[in-house]
Amino acid sequence: MKKGILFVILLLSIVQIGLAQNEGIITxxxxxxxxxxxxxxxxxxxVNLHPYMKDKxxxxxxxxxxxxxPFQVTDYVMDFDATKSYYAPAEKQPDTHQELDQMFGMPGQDNSVFTNYTDHKRLSTKSIFTTTLNISDSIEPIKWRIMDETRDIAGFECRRANGLIHDSVYVVAFYTPQIVPDMGPESFHGLPGMILGLSLPYLHSTWFATKVTPLTTTVTDSKMNKKGKTVSEKEFQSTIKQLANNMGGEDAGKYLIQFLNF
Structure with a gap:
C-alpha cells in the first residue's frame, strides 16, 4: 500500500515538473x-548587371x-496559431521605408503570406512594380543544418541553423523552441521552433523579431487580398521571368526577382 502511495506521489511530481517546464511554451x-x-x-x-546603367x-x-x-527598414506582423500563420507588412512603417519606397520600390517588400501547415498549402500575394499576383502553391521543404551558436532575440534564446533554398541560395536562421510552431517570416519554416531571426546574404537582407506577444487566436486567410489574379507557382515563375526580360537586362531582372522567390 505504502509503495502504491509513493508511486502516485512520484508520478504527480513528474507531471508537475513537466507542466512547470512547459509553462513558458507559446503556441x-x-x-x-x-x-x-x-x-x-x-x-x-x-546597376552593375544592367546593360544601360553599368557605364554610369x-x-x-x-x-x-x-x-x-544605407538601409531600407520595413516592419511586418505575423499572426500564428498551432497550424497556420499570416504574415504581412505592418500598417505603420519606419521613415526609411517610406523614403526609399518613393525612389526605388523593391520587389517583395509588400509580400503577404498565409500558410496552412496542416494542408501543406500556401497562398501568397506578391507585387513587382505595377503587377500584383496571388500565388497558390504547396509548402517547399528547406534543407537545414542545426549549429551550436546561440543568441538572444526579442528576449528568447535562439539557436542557429544554416539552410539552402532553391538548392543553392544560402540562408541563416535563428529559432527558439520556446515558441513551438515550426514557422517563420515569409515562407521559412521547418525548424524545431519559431524562426525569430533570418539572414539572406545574397539579398543583403535580414529579418529579426522585435516583439513577441502571446495571444489565444485563430488565424484565417480573411485578410488576404484575393481580388487579383490567382496563379500557380509555375505560372508565377513564367510571369516574373517575362518581367525580368522587360527590365532591359536579363541578368539585372533575374537579380531583382530573387526578392520574390522565398
Whole structure:
C-alpha cells in the first residue's frame, strides 16, 4: 500500500515538473519582424548587371549615397496559431521605408503570406512594380543544418541553423523552441521552433523579431487580398521571368526577382 502511495506521489511530481517546464511554451500569438535591406549594395549590384546603367555606375551611386540612408527598414506582423500563420507588412512603417519606397520600390517588400501547415498549402500575394499576383502553391521543404551558436532575440534564446533554398541560395536562421510552431517570416519554416531571426546574404537582407506577444487566436486567410489574379507557382515563375526580360537586362531582372522567390 505504502509503495502504491509513493508511486502516485512520484508520478504527480513528474507531471508537475513537466507542466512547470512547459509553462513558458507559446503556441499562438503575434510577432513583429523588422526587415533591413542594405540598399547601397542591392542597387550597386543591380546597376552593375544592367546593360544601360553599368557605364554610369559611379554617377548613380554618388547620387544615391548622397541622398538616401544605407538601409531600407520595413516592419511586418505575423499572426500564428498551432497550424497556420499570416504574415504581412505592418500598417505603420519606419521613415526609411517610406523614403526609399518613393525612389526605388523593391520587389517583395509588400509580400503577404498565409500558410496552412496542416494542408501543406500556401497562398501568397506578391507585387513587382505595377503587377500584383496571388500565388497558390504547396509548402517547399528547406534543407537545414542545426549549429551550436546561440543568441538572444526579442528576449528568447535562439539557436542557429544554416539552410539552402532553391538548392543553392544560402540562408541563416535563428529559432527558439520556446515558441513551438515550426514557422517563420515569409515562407521559412521547418525548424524545431519559431524562426525569430533570418539572414539572406545574397539579398543583403535580414529579418529579426522585435516583439513577441502571446495571444489565444485563430488565424484565417480573411485578410488576404484575393481580388487579383490567382496563379500557380509555375505560372508565377513564367510571369516574373517575362518581367525580368522587360527590365532591359536579363541578368539585372533575374537579380531583382530573387526578392520574390522565398
Amino acid at each position: 499562438s500569438g503575434t510577432i513583429i519582424y523588422e526587415r533591413r535591406t542594405q540598399m547601397q549594395k542591392t542597387i550597386q549590384e543591380f 555606375s559611379t554617377e548613380i551611386m554618388q547620387m544615391y549615397n548622397g541622398k538616401y540612408k
